Amino acid sequence: xxxxxxxxxxxAVTVTAMLVARFRSSHWTSAASSSLSxxxxxxxxxxxxxxxxxTVHLSDFRGKAVLLNFWATWCQPCKIEMPWFEQLQKQYGxxxxxxxxxxxxxxxxxxxxxxxxxxxxxxxxxxxxxGVGDAYGGVQLLPATFYVGRDGKVVDKVFGLKGxxxxxxxxxxxxDNGQ
Numbered sequence: 001x002x003x004x005x006x007x008x009x010x011x012a013v014t015v016t017a018m019l020v021a022r023f024r025s026s027h028w029t030s031a032a033s034s035s036l037s038x039x040x041x042x043x044x045x046x047x048x049x050x051x052x053x054x055t056v057h058l059s060d061f062r063g064k065a066v067l068l069n070f071w072a073t074w075c076q077p078c079k080i081e082m083p084w085f086e087q088l089q090k091q092y093g094x095x096x097x098x099x100x101x102x103x104x105x106x107x108x109x110x111x112x113x114x115x116x117x118x119x120x121x122x123x124x125x126x127x128x129x130x131g132v133g134d135a136y137g138g139v140q141l142l143p144a145t146f147y148v149g150r151d152g153k154v155v156d157k158v159f160g161l162k163g164x165x166x167x168x169x170x171x172x173x174x175x176d177n178g179q
Contacts, residue, residue: 043068043148044135048102048126051113056100056126059152064098065174066148067167070128072105073115075142077161082119084164088171089123095175096150104128104139149177 043066045059058066069085071078082101089099101123103112109127116125133139136146147156147170155174158167 041154042152043146043154044132046129046132046135048128048132049109051109051116051125051127056124058100058148061098061100061148062152063150064096065092065150065171065177066146067097067099067171067174068102068146068148069099070102070104070133070136070139070142070144072103072142073107073112074105078143079119080161081143081145081167082121084167086119086121086123088164088168092171092175097171097175099123101125102128102132104133104142147171147174149174151177153177 043058045057047055047057050056058068067085067088069078069081071082085099085101089097101116101121103125105112107115112125112127136144141159143159143161145158145162145167146154147158149155155177156170158170
């Protein structure tokens with residue numbers, strides 16, 4: 001019977017933490033969504049270092065549909081999405097899709113490369129910078145995914161984890177846009 005107060009305390013702390021997390025998540029999502037409306041606008045160009053040491057620009061992929069995913073090694077929802085992105089890159093790459101991952105954490109280049117290898121990621125992984133995140137409206141909630149049409153204009157943006165089917169639908173929409 002002495003466990004009852006501890007159980008009640010654990011449940012109360014858990015519920016409080018979930019409510020705080022939900023409030024912060026919805027606040028960040030609405031703040032990030034409203035801070036910059038990208039739909040139909042040119043995606044901000046950037047030059048970021050790849051894991052291979054090359055400078056990669058978003059504009060290098062003009063003519064392709066781009067799924068631009070901001071993530072971090074510590075982000076659990078990111079770890080769920082990344083294998084889907086890899087599969088979808090293989091499936092839709094021949095139709096003109098290019099998935100690009102932008103690592104937005106403080107891990108070393110070596111740690112990010114090891115993480116990407118362990119996740120089985122073959123698409124380009126770039127080392128993010130705060131300025132690039134800011135150009136995309138302040139990437140405060142990860143994962144953050146931008147769908148960029150072949151013409152370089154933003155077709156859609158998503159903050160947080162979405163289902164594989166929804167991601168695939170957005171890829172199809174992006175492939176059809178800006179031709």
